[in-house]
Structures are given as structure tokens and as C-alpha cells.
Amino acid sequence: MYLKGEEFAQLFARIWKHLCCFLEREKWRQIGFTNLGLLVRIGSKFANRYPAEFGADLGVYGCIPLLLEGLRKLKKYFNSETEMVLLRDIVTDLFGILHNSILKYSTNRGIYRKTRAVEDLTEYLKCGDTLINLQSLLILAYVVNESESSILATAEGGIAKLVELLKLAVNSEDHNHDYARFKTESATPRFSAFVLLDCLNHLGINDNNKREIEKQGGVPAIVRMLENDFSEEEHSVAARALWNLSFVESIRKSDLVRKTNKPLEKFLKSTNKNLQDASAYALWQIKGTSHGNITVRDDSPKDSSPAYEASIKQPKQHRPKTSQIMISYQWDSKPTATKLRDSLVNSGYRVWMDVTHMSGDILAAMAKAVEKSHIVLICMSEKYKNSQSCRTEAEYAYKLKKPVIPLLIEDSYQPDGWLGLLQGTKLYYNFSSDALMKTELPRLLTAIKECISSAKDETEGPAVTMTQHKGARSNGGATPSPASKSPASNWTGSDVHDWLKKNKLDDLCDLMVSYDGKHLEEMYKKYCEDRRNFEKDMKSDYQMNYRMYVEFAVALGKLFKDSS
Structure with a gap:
């Protein structure tokens, strides 16, 4: 030794x-x-x-x-x-x-x-x-x-x-x-x-x-590991586990988990930064992203929690109405996110992103960044998908109905799990290399401009509308208007059965035995209008597990985009 x-x-x-x-x-x-x-x-x-x-x-x-x-x-x-x-x-x-x-x-x-x-x-x-x-x-x-x-x-x-x-x-x-x-x-x-x-x-x-x-x-x-006879290290891993598990509604709303508010709030006063962080995020998730009374300080560069601060850079050209853009990224992707920020700032936009794992109220900073932003850019990678912090902020942006533009920053990564579901059929832009970034940036700027021009109010941010932008890559297609028409709307029950088989959704054939194209069109409209409720209904009414729901949602979006 x-x-x-x-x-x-x-x-x-x-x-x-x-x-x-x-x-x-x-x-x-x-x-x-x-x-x-x-x-x-x-x-x-x-x-x-x-x-x-x-x-x-x-x-x-x-x-x-x-x-x-x-x-x-x-x-x-x-x-x-x-x-x-x-x-x-x-x-x-x-x-x-x-x-x-x-x-x-x-x-x-x-x-x-x-x-x-x-x-x-x-x-x-x-x-x-x-x-x-x-x-x-x-x-x-x-x-x-x-x-x-x-x-x-x-x-x-x-x-x-x-x-x-x-x-x-x-x-x-x-x-x-x-x-x-x-x-x-x-x-x-x-x-x-x-x-x-x-x-x-x-x-x-x-x-x-x-x-x-x-x-x-x-x-x-x-929950037992939050009690006083456990160490701060054990408290930290337990708080992180509650944060992780509370992404599932049945766990989050259980009486046992809701009773953890008191010990978690006590841990916010701890001098242990990891314990503060995990407890704050757990409370955020359990309380339904209500961050009003949650404050926690964190200045450790080793923590990958993506808190936000206002852009340190100001636009070179001063414009009367510059728009706020939030870049959501996992810490290992900082070099790419920083280049993107600089390009956006030089194009006249105000950008919010974390650059130093700043000290201060992490959740308040993150929430403010999402709330004040007109557009959220999500830097997709496997590490982003696996980060509880990234999921917290991405789902908060989704909850507030902020326009989300996905950016692929890891070569060959295929969005899966919750990130694949969140992306759905939205377009993405490939920023996985400097060469691709140079090619894709003008197209991204066009997409941002279109999103902003469709905003109802620049102060509060636009409603969620994703239009098709020429040159963007598709994960099953862009989300068109719910009223868009498609030849698939005229399908017979036999056509629907064949489509389910083709997409390896055989378990749904018996449940949708009487469905025709009009039924699928109606389901797609509900999907476009409110994805969270649609997911809940599909899992409840059709007994879909998570993987089946993702496959069905992607196939549905692809059907009405490709067939139109």
C-alpha cells in the first residue's frame, strides 16, 4: 500500500x-x-x-x-x-x-x-x-x-x-x-x-x-434511509432515488412518498452539497414542479446538475426585441453547447445556459430560464437521456408548453426512453460534429425565426407549434397540424390491422379490431393536442407498457406525416 x-x-x-x-x-x-x-x-x-x-x-x-x-x-x-x-x-x-x-x-x-x-x-x-x-x-x-x-x-x-x-x-x-x-x-x-x-x-x-x-x-x-440513524451519504442516495422514482406518477403520488417532504426539507439546510441538491430535486418532483419554497446552493464543478444563468455575452447588434433561448445540455456536451451559444448570440439572440455550475438557487435558476425563454434547445445524447437533472428541466419545458427544438449532438445516438417520447416526431438538427454544425446552423436559425414569428406574445413565449423546416432530420416526421389530412384517414379495418402488424404492434390488434382510419386520425389529433393525457389514456385504456406506447406514438406520427 x-x-x-x-x-x-x-x-x-x-x-x-x-x-x-x-x-x-x-x-x-x-x-x-x-x-x-x-x-x-x-x-x-x-x-x-x-x-x-x-x-x-x-x-x-x-x-x-x-x-x-x-x-x-x-x-x-x-x-x-x-x-x-x-x-x-x-x-x-x-x-x-x-x-x-x-x-x-x-x-x-x-x-x-x-x-x-x-x-x-x-x-x-x-x-x-x-x-x-x-x-x-x-x-x-x-x-x-x-x-x-x-x-x-x-x-x-x-x-x-x-x-x-x-x-x-x-x-x-x-x-x-x-x-x-x-x-x-x-x-x-x-x-x-x-x-x-x-x-x-x-x-x-x-x-x-x-x-x-x-x-x-x-x-x-x-424512505427508511432518510431517517436519522443513516449517514449523509446514505441520505443523499435515498433522496436521489426518490427523485428518480418520482418521475412515475403512481410512486410520486403515493402517501409514503408524499410524507418524505419533512426530512427532505430538513436536508436543504445541510452543509453537504450533494444532499442539498438531491433533496431539492426530489422535492421539486414530488411537489409537482412547484419550486416556490425550494432553495439550495451548489458551487461544486463536479455536479452535473444543469442550472442556468443569463447569457454572459450580449448580442453584437443591439435589437429592440431580442428573444431568449435556453440551451439544455448535459455537462459533458459543454464544448458543443458553448459554440452553439456563441453562434446564437452573434446572431442577435439572448441565450441562457449554465457555463460554470454557478452557485445560487439551482432550481429557481433553471425554472426562471425555462419560464423566460421563448424556445428551448435540447442537446440530445445518451448521457442527457440518463441524467435526472436534464429530464427534470426538459419535462418542465414541456409542461409549460415551450417550443422545443431537438439537436443531436452525439453521433449515431437514437433518442430512446423518455427522451425519445419527448421528441416524438419532432424534427431534429444534427450538431454532432463541427462540420455538421456549420451546415445545420443556418437551418436552425430559420427554424428559430419561424417559431418566434408564430409566437403570440414575446414576453410570455409562444404556444407550442412545430413547423416543418427544410433540411432538418426527422425522427418519424414533423408534428403537423392536428387538422392535416392523410390518405390513412380513409383506411379500412383491414388496413389498420396490417399497419399494426407491420409495426410489430400485434398485441393491439384485438383491442383495435373495429378501428378504421378515422379512429387513427382522431387518436393522432388527441396526441397533437395533449401528449401527456394521450399517453395516460393509452396506457390506461389499452394496457400499453412504456415501450409499446413509444413505438405506437412514433408509428402514428410517421403515418400521418408520410401519408400526407
Whole structure:
């Protein structure tokens, strides 16, 4: 332990490369395999002591692919109980290192995604060892995307298992799970309530997973973690979990969650910035985005909460009526957002965006930015979609019926989940590279001008109207006027049936057996008029899950755009 994390990571990689040949079955009894096990055990202890620093260094010096390759080699031998017992210690230590490498340093996620980690670790979910199942699940929660997360949550009882362990940890004296059934001769990993809930928070990016956490009884355990006998770190992860889960209406409106207002309001006075932040946003979500009495200060550059301040730059040309534009972005996209801001300012617009993670009232600043803006530009990326802060502000803009123009800033990203639903059939502009930004900017400026010209009142902002702008990319088409006509309006019931089949919406065929084109046209009108109520009705009347609703809404929008 006299070595620094950076030095140990380099040494670890060098020794591993010399000893990894002993992972083959015929060499397990040799001294080299013993030494390899010792190296991994030391690495596991180092990772536990310095999780953030060592986790970062493991990524920098190429250790993560080496460890995953080791797990891949060992997995093929997990065919008998004897071999599993022989290899168990080294495998659990490898998992311990990998878990720490991503728990405190999420940037390593990209490395995992590029090295078949999802496929390899999913295989370990199927092995017969309970501890290894749990370890692989804890790592996968940080690596999977939203669609994979939905599968992972139900595979092998993923969420049910985590909630069960969380309940045990929360009710234990030291807030750690009782590992008696997992004990071996070597040191056994301890999974705390904090670690288990943090894992559930990552799986909870998917709204269906949020509902599964509720179904499995996870909410009472989370609320329990707000009580006085828990630490500020535990309070923070619990507040963040409530914020996350409260995007689902049934959870947000439950009596148990509504009773958390008092402890959350108390945490607003804490000196812990993370706890302040999480509590403020949780209250915002639970109270239905009523930010009147919520104040919280945050000046930490490490926090990715997208608060806003008025544009620091003023337009070069002073105009009597310049319009306010808000740029909503995830912190990693700051370079692109800044270039966009400068271009808009130079074109005579007033722009609101966060540039410094300023101190002050985050929620009031964000709310003011949305309320005062005439247009909201959303910088779409996977990290934006996965950010609770970004979702909070984007949905607030939607609630206030602000015109939203989506910008794609991550090459090849396809908006999914809540972001895909929010975008719906709106046009987007591709700003994923400097070259594309140069090409797309004039078209975006034209779109902004058209939105502003259709505004009823520049002070309060225009009503939501999205017109088709030449050159913009489409995610299923622009949202035309609800009164637009389409050949699909004249469809027969047979045509509707074939359309549902073509779009893989077979489950709706029986429910819409008597529907013709006029019915679809009426549904589309309701979709255009009020998407939130439309979504609620579809889920209630047609028993649509989240994924089915998104697919249906996109197909409906595409039908009436492409057919017109």
C-alpha cells in the first residue's frame, strides 16, 4: 500500500500480462496461478481503499480489458461444482476490483461497452454461485443501456434480488447485508445499503424498472434511509432515488412518498452539497414542479446538475426585441453547447445556459430560464437521456408548453426512453460534429425565426407549434397540424390491422379490431393536442407498457406525416 494508485495500476497491468497464461486449467496447480491469485487479492484490497483514484487509473492503464479477459477465460471452466469452488476466490476478487472501478468512476463505462462486458458478465448471472450472481449484477447495472437494463432487471430476478438485499441491509445494525450464507475462507465483500441502492438507481433509468422497484417493495426501504440513524451519504442516495422514482406518477403520488417532504426539507439546510441538491430535486418532483419554497446552493464543478444563468455575452447588434433561448445540455456536451451559444448570440439572440455550475438557487435558476425563454434547445445524447437533472428541466419545458427544438449532438445516438417520447416526431438538427454544425446552423436559425414569428406574445413565449423546416432530420416526421389530412384517414379495418402488424404492434390488434382510419386520425389529433393525457389514456385504456406506447406514438406520427 506504499504505492500510489497510478503506480500500482501500472504494476498490476505489467504483472498480470506475465501471469495471465496461468488461467488455463492445466496450470492451476502451479505457483504462477497462486501468484496471480495473490496479485488479484492485493488489487481488490487496493480498490476498496482507494475506489475513485484506483478506478480511474485502472481505466487509464488498460487494466479493465485484461480483467474482463480473465473472467472470460475462467467462465468456460464453471461447469462443475469442484472447479467453481477452486476458482471462486479469484473470480470474486476480480469482480470486486471491477465493481470499484465503475462505482466511483463512471467514465470507465465506455471501456466496458467496448470490451463485450455486457455479454461476458451476463453469462456469470447464470452460474450457480449466489455471490458471483450478485457481483455481476452490481457491475452490469452501471454498464447496460436502457433497453438492456429492462432485460437485466427481470433476468434472474435482478431487481427483486437487489430490493430483498436492500431491505436486509437497511434493517441491519450497520446497514450492511448479513453475508453468513456467502462466507468463505477469504474476505467476503460487504454490500452496503448505499451500494445496493446506488445500483438500483442506475437500473431505475428505465421507467419500467422504476415500477418494478415499487412492485417489489423497495420504496419503504428507501424512505427508511432518510431517517436519522443513516449517514449523509446514505441520505443523499435515498433522496436521489426518490427523485428518480418520482418521475412515475403512481410512486410520486403515493402517501409514503408524499410524507418524505419533512426530512427532505430538513436536508436543504445541510452543509453537504450533494444532499442539498438531491433533496431539492426530489422535492421539486414530488411537489409537482412547484419550486416556490425550494432553495439550495451548489458551487461544486463536479455536479452535473444543469442550472442556468443569463447569457454572459450580449448580442453584437443591439435589437429592440431580442428573444431568449435556453440551451439544455448535459455537462459533458459543454464544448458543443458553448459554440452553439456563441453562434446564437452573434446572431442577435439572448441565450441562457449554465457555463460554470454557478452557485445560487439551482432550481429557481433553471425554472426562471425555462419560464423566460421563448424556445428551448435540447442537446440530445445518451448521457442527457440518463441524467435526472436534464429530464427534470426538459419535462418542465414541456409542461409549460415551450417550443422545443431537438439537436443531436452525439453521433449515431437514437433518442430512446423518455427522451425519445419527448421528441416524438419532432424534427431534429444534427450538431454532432463541427462540420455538421456549420451546415445545420443556418437551418436552425430559420427554424428559430419561424417559431418566434408564430409566437403570440414575446414576453410570455409562444404556444407550442412545430413547423416543418427544410433540411432538418426527422425522427418519424414533423408534428403537423392536428387538422392535416392523410390518405390513412380513409383506411379500412383491414388496413389498420396490417399497419399494426407491420409495426410489430400485434398485441393491439384485438383491442383495435373495429378501428378504421378515422379512429387513427382522431387518436393522432388527441396526441397533437395533449401528449401527456394521450399517453395516460393509452396506457390506461389499452394496457400499453412504456415501450409499446413509444413505438405506437412514433408509428402514428410517421403515418400521418408520410401519408400526407
